[in-house]
Amino acid sequence: MVGAPAGPVDKRKGHKMEMRCCGQSGIGISLYGIGAWSFGGGEDDYWGAQEQSEVERIVHAALDLGVNYFDTAELYNDGRSEESLGKALRARRDEAVIGTKILPQNCSREGVREHCEASLRRLGTDCVDIYMVHWPLHDHPTPAAFEALMQLQEEGKIRAIGVSNFDGARLREALDTGAEIAVNQLHYSLFSRAIEYDALPACVEANVGVVGYMPLLQGILTGKYRTLEEVPWYRLRTRHFSGDRKGARHGGPGAEEEIVPALEGIHAVAEELGEPMSDVALAWVAGQPGVACVLAGARDVAQLEANVRGCGLKLSAEVIGRLNALTDPVKHRLGTDLDYWESPGNSRVR
Numbered sequence: 095m096v097g098a099p100a101g102p103v104d105k106r107k108g109h110k111m112e113m114r115c116c117g118q119s120g121i122g123i124s125l126y127g128i129g130a131w132s133f134g135g136g137e138d139d140y141w142g143a144q145e146q147s148e149v150e151r152i153v154h155a156a157l158d159l160g161v162n163y164f165d166t167a168e169l170y171n172d173g174r175s176e177e178s179l180g181k182a183l184r185a186r187r188d189e190a191v192i193g194t195k196i197l198p199q200n201c202s203r204e205g206v207r208e209h210c211e212a213s214l215r216r217l218g219t220d221c222v223d224i225y226m227v228h229w230p231l232h233d234h235p236t237p238a239a240f241e242a243l244m245q246l247q248e249e250g251k252i253r254a255i256g257v258s259n260f261d262g263a264r265l266r267e268a269l270d271t272g273a274e275i276a277v278n279q280l281h282y283s284l285f286s287r288a289i290e291y292d293a294l295p296a297c298v299e300a301n302v303g304v305v306g307y308m309p310l311l312q313g314i315l316t317g318k319y320r321t322l323e324e325v326p327w328y329r330l331r332t333r334h335f336s337g338d339r340k341g342a343r344h345g346g347p348g349a350e351e352e353i354v355p356a357l358e359g360i361h362a363v364a365e366e367l368g369e370p371m372s373d374v375a376l377a378w379v380a381g382q383p384g385v386a387c388v389l390a391g392a393r394d395v396a397q398l399e400a401n402v403r404g405c406g407l408k409l410s411a412e413v414i415g416r417l418n419a420l421t422d423p424v425k426h427r428l429g430t431d432l433d434y435w436e437s438p439g440n441s442r443v444r
């Protein structure tokens with residue numbers, strides 16, 4: 095693995111942020127969306143401390159750059175991500191599209207209402223633009239949950255219904271309830287291509303926009319780590335890496351043997367193009383059919399600007415083909431399961 099310093103931020107400055115449609119919802123979202131998981135975080139949270147003043151700078155700079163999609167969840171920092179985002183957007187709420195998510199265990203008929211109203215309070219708004227079910231339902235029946243969501247939509251508390259981490263079968267089950275599904279938020283990166291087997295084609299067929307999350311594999315695809323040993327342990331817990339690593343719960347072999355040379359290859363392609371590796375990683379996701387939005391976290395304005403720039407980069411079909419060939423061994427090794435955190439036996443998707 096070789097380090098790739100961030101390139102000049104203003105290279106594609108002045109380009110207009112591309113907007114894409116969320117399925118048939120009529121909601122237009124920016125091709126780059128801000129992942130707000132770190133917002134409202136304290137020392138002990140997954141991403142560590144995130145100052146509110148920095149959040150406000152990121153959110154306002156994003157809106158100024160034409161980024162309108164902001165993604166959070168009731169789960170993130172126990173609701174403090176929603177609070178932090180809501181506070182930052184207070185004066186400019188009308189310019190933003192807010193997506194938030196309800197945990198599947200909260201999706202009883204009554205739970206959907208209760209949890210949506212709690213999210214509205216934390217966000218300081220009277221309507222969530224896209225309200226998503228975070229993972230497929232196991233504890234509650236799908237029809238009742240989606241009927242409750244449609245009721246909230248009728249009441250104007252949510253504008254559109256979305257899902258997250260739903261494979262083709264789960265998506266069709268949700269659509270069969272009569273709900274119009276605007277988006278399916280799915281992990282998609284050069285090293286996380288399981289959605290290509292089934293979920294992505296199912297979304298394209300049903301005209302459901304794909305919001306690709308973790309496109310930088312939590313920083314690993316920016317090239318800022320020279321070896322895997324430099325990566326903070328909590329970013330190595332997915333099935334990409336050995337199940338022996340600290341905090342991993344999947345127990346599998348990982349795909350480190352495939353990932354290390356592929357990272358070298360991606361770095362070489364980026365160098366040849368004269369682009370930072372993070373731009374190439376983001377542009378690859380943005381260039382895939384069916385993708386409505388590339389959702390990456392940004393800890394500061396410099397990362398925001400770099401990510402806006404990356405999503406504006408257009409890769410040729412030839413370069414995309416080379417990147418696919420470089421990462422095919424990782425794709426094949428990791429298989430079809432969309433849950434990158436759990437063992438196949440414990441997958442939350444099936």
Ligand SMILES: NC(=O)c1ccc[n+]([C@@H]2O[C@H](COP(=O)([O-])OP(=O)(O)OC[C@H]3O[C@@H](n4cnc5c(N)ncnc54)[C@H](OP(=O)(O)O)[C@@H]3O)[C@@H](O)[C@H]2O)c1
Nearest residue numbers: 129130131165307308309310311312313316390391397400
């Ligand atoms: N639906 C779901 O189940 C689900 C699951 C996970 C995430 N998500 C959503 O997806 C969003 C994005 O995922 P993520 O934040 O986990 O992963 P990510 O976007 O792949 O990585 C974000 C992290 O990478 C680093 N980074 C970002 N831009 C960079 C740049 N230009 N140069 C160098 N480093 C950069 C930052 O961390 P450092 O500066 O600390 O290195 C940042 O926090 C989340 O915020 C959340 O909204 C959804």
